[in-house]
Amino acid sequence: MYAQEVKSTGKGVKSLDEMEPIERAFQEKVNAGIKIEPKDWMPEGYRKTLIRQISQHAHSEIVGQLPEGAWITRAPTLERKAILIAKVQDEAGHGLYLYCAAETLGVSRDQMTEQLLSGKAKYSSIFNYPTLTWADIGAIGWLVDGAAIMNQVPLQRCSFGPYSRAMIRVCKEESFHQRQGYDIMMKLCNGTQAQQEMAQDALNRWWQPSLMMFGPSDAQSVHSAQSMAWKIKQDTNDELRQKFVDQTVPQAKYLGLCVPDPDLKWNEEKGGYDFGEIDWEEFFEVVAGNGPCNADRMAARRKAWSDGAWFRDGLMAHAHKKQTRNVAAE
Amino acid sequence: MSNEWPLWEVFIRGQHGMAHRHVGSLHAPDAELAVNHARDVYTRRNEGVSIWVVKADDITASAPGEKGPLFEPANSKVYRHPTFFDIPDDVGRM
Numbered sequence A: 001m002y003a004q005e006v007k008s009t010g011k012g013v014k015s016l017d018e019m020e021p022i023e024r025a026f027q028e029k030v031n032a033g034i035k036i037e038p039k040d041w042m043p044e045g046y047r048k049t050l051i052r053q054i055s056q057h058a059h060s061e062i063v064g065q066l067p068e069g070a071w072i073t074r075a076p077t078l079e080r081k082a083i084l085i086a087k088v089q090d091e092a093g094h095g096l097y098l099y100c101a102a103e104t105l106g107v108s109r110d111q112m113t114e115q116l117l118s119g120k121a122k123y124s125s126i127f128n129y130p131t132l133t134w135a136d137i138g139a140i141g142w143l144v145d146g147a148a149i150m151n152q153v154p155l156q157r158c159s160f161g162p163y164s165r166a167m168i169r170v171c172k173e174e175s176f177h178q179r180q181g182y183d184i185m186m187k188l189c190n191g192t193q194a195q196q197e198m199a200q201d202a203l204n205r206w207w208q209p210s211l212m213m214f215g216p217s218d219a220q221s222v223h224s225a226q227s228m229a230w231k232i233k234q235d236t237n238d239e240l241r242q243k244f245v246d247q248t249v250p251q252a253k254y255l256g257l258c259v260p261d262p263d264l265k266w267n268e269e270k271g272g273y274d275f276g277e278i279d280w281e282e283f284f285e286v287v288a289g290n291g292p293c294n295a296d297r298m299a300a301r302r303k304a305w306s307d308g309a310w311f312r313d314g315l316m317a318h319a320h321k322k323q324t325r326n327v328a329a330e
Numbered sequence B: 001m002s003n004e005w006p007l008w009e010v011f012i013r014g015q016h017g018m019a020h021r022h023v024g025s026l027h028a029p030d031a032e033l034a035v036n037h038a039r040d041v042y043t044r045r046n047e048g049v050s051i052w053v054v055k056a057d058d059i060t061a062s063a064p065g066e067k068g069p070l071f072e073p074a075n076s077k078v079y080r081h082p083t084f085f086d087i088p089d090d091v092g093r094m
């Protein structure tokens, strides 16, 4: 999802009997639903997996501001502009809550920034697609934030306290994001034919990438089992994807839009929709850095970091100076 | 990337006269800017009426390993709870 490519340790899941007493006590705490806090003992793999997962999640929130931010200056009304600014600002906040949660595990903010800017750390594939029209802002709120909510709601119950608490804050704010997106879509779908076509075109382009947000299919994601045992993941990628499709298809129907999937049909027996195979080749290409906007996104982040350096350093120098002056005056 | 802003822990007092509560942390060069950032990061929806920020380095925390010696002694002192005492109903409200 926002952390699609998190590799936990390659070893299989140990049973309680195979564990040393300290690890066993840890696992029993997790099983009992007791939160793990930063200073508690934890397996190295748990720490590493969480750092990767939380920092990927944080990077996604931060890079995720770019596609929507591109429309702030072009929003169709002043009200839409104010709403979009608030939405994008929330995403910055989400990134900050998550970076702080990761820092409690012993990684520094600068290390994480460095990993993002060097391309070593990943972020969600979804933010490597361009926002071509205003309808894309509607589609992102509706579909991308919708998919994010589906993933983040179970993460509120994650075994790691700081991550769980960050997710609770994030989830409180996400609902506005999805609703403002759907509101944009409703407006367009009740508008002129050109506006309806614009909405349909946005759905056509964002549908598949949104489904990819849940990550590779369960058959391909070998690392789920350990993450599930550690309760840093609660549902499998395919379970969440199915839930998302089942929730979203009726919403598209309400808008009078057509979901761009010829294989989509209701399956009475399973009580959900069947849908077409996802283009995994495209997914892995985008994750590998070859999506339509990967280079732009990274360039924008690097520029923001280096352009802001004099400002960050200046404030730090000022703080030091003030502190020395205060000490001298005492 | 050596000049990282220090980490501050943020405490917010909510609307209804409750104590300040820890809500998270953030980086800022000094206390004044930490308050400004806390306003933006943690109170975008009227979550509070007052903000405290404390440098994370200045907080002393109890160690997880001390949990037993610190907190277990209270377990045996059940008489600290009012329900320990049986007062006859005839006495009235107490």
Ligand SMILES: [Fe+2]
Pocket: A061, A090, A091, A094, A148, A170
């Ligand atoms: Fe977010």
Ligand SMILES: [Fe+2]
Pocket: A091, A145, A148, A174, A177
């Ligand atoms: Fe969002």
